Amino acid sequence: MLRDANPRELDQIVVENVLAFDAGFWVRLAARIDICKSDDDKKDYEELAENVMNIVDRLVHKTDIEQSTDVLKEIISPAIHEGDVKWPPRDPDTLKLMEKEISRREQEGQLDEGFLSEVSAQLRQAKQDGDKPGLQAMLQKVLQLYAATSLQKRS
Known part of the structure; x- marks a missing residue:
């Protein structure tokens, strides 16, 4: 066939x-x-x-790209309101929810090179577009939270 x-x-x-x-x-x-x-x-x-x-x-x-995109969407969902990024967040629980989701995804093994590539690509695109500074700051925060989680795991 x-x-x-x-x-x-x-x-x-x-x-x-x-x-x-x-x-x-x-x-x-x-x-x-x-x-x-x-x-x-x-x-x-x-x-x-x-x-x-x-x-x-x-x-x-x-499939890997789509999965990484879905993971990123879930992580940043607490900072999305009515389709727009609200950054810095008004709700103090937003960062805690994002950190909790990153920790959960890390434990499930979903934060890999594909995920980091997706975040980096989104960050590059946001910088190029230049019209969403809140998105840039939020994606940088995702990378910081990921790094903190990764370092905590190793120590």
């Missing part, structure tokens, strides 16, 4: 069956490449393997 699919169909097949692309699949595909009698068939299978691998990589990367 993968071999006969056009590029659009291939994307759809891979997305629908992403869990099937495990180590066993790659071993079977490599074995099939090894037993090819013609160089053309071998080349076709190698291209198919590369295309499938690229689609899976893009899918995993997109």
